[in-house]
């Protein structure tokens with residue numbers, strides 16, 4: 001059964017000494033599905049991400065990618081199997097051009113880092129251009145990343161993440177620091193690309209407009225436990241969610257999202 005799911009997580013738990021950061025979390029993620037992981041500060045979102053990509057070993061539980069157990073594997077192995085991640089803080093090389101950043105990612109994916117960079121200038125250039133076209137950055141291919149606007153840098157990061165041909169993309173607050181219009185555009189672009197390619201996405205996000213507009217499903221964590229999980233309209237209507245999360249200051253304006261997924 002779990003072979004059909006991109007990800008099957010069962011009984012996932014993490015204790016830091018006496019602190020139970022994540023307790024008995026279960027969820028599945030289907031190809032092309034976008035799942036938002038939300039919850040107040042300290043709920044255990046980062047800990048979940050860090051277990052999924054192998055940075056922290058779980059205290060207990062199982063994480064299967066198309067049926068293959070990831071627990072016990074190193075981050076690099078997990079990345080190779082197709083678990084990509086984008087970070088809250090942008091992680092491109094500022095002195096290199098947009099094109100070179102994507103080429104570097106492709107070279108790394110194809111395991112050719114031993115090729116000396118100055119002589120590797122032509123490697124995967126066409127593939128890199130195609131990825132830049134996909135994210136709408138081809139016109140800026142020869143600009144150094146250091147001069148890009150923040151929203152454009154996030155697009156380059158998306159292209160870099162796609163260079164690894166991920167099956168699962170973990171996105172840590174993908175729209176943090178962006179203007180509201182840019183947030184919606186970046187998430188729409190991401191949603192279009194991942195649905196077309198059958199990539200599953202798990203993302204954390206503090207902006208409830210982004211969450212309720214773009215997630216197919218939402219999972220709510222509170223003190224390490226899943227307190228609600230379902231379609232956006234189900235989660236929004238859940239009294240426990242309203243008490244533990246939406247009631248903490250985050251405002252969701254329903255009237256703006258009549259057509260949401």
Ligand SMILES: Nc1ncnc2c1ncn2[C@@H]1O[C@H](COP(=O)(O)OP(=O)(O)OP(=O)(O)O)[C@@H](O)[C@H]1O
Pocket residue numbers: 016019020021039040041042043044045046047048
């Ligand atoms: N390295 C660590 N050592 C000890 N305790 C930790 C560690 N990392 C996180 N914690 C604790 O585990 C719990 C979950 O933290 P985590 O960072 O996963 O939550 P979060 O939902 O990502 O929060 P935020 O939204 O603030 O990033 C918190 O109580 C936190 O203090």
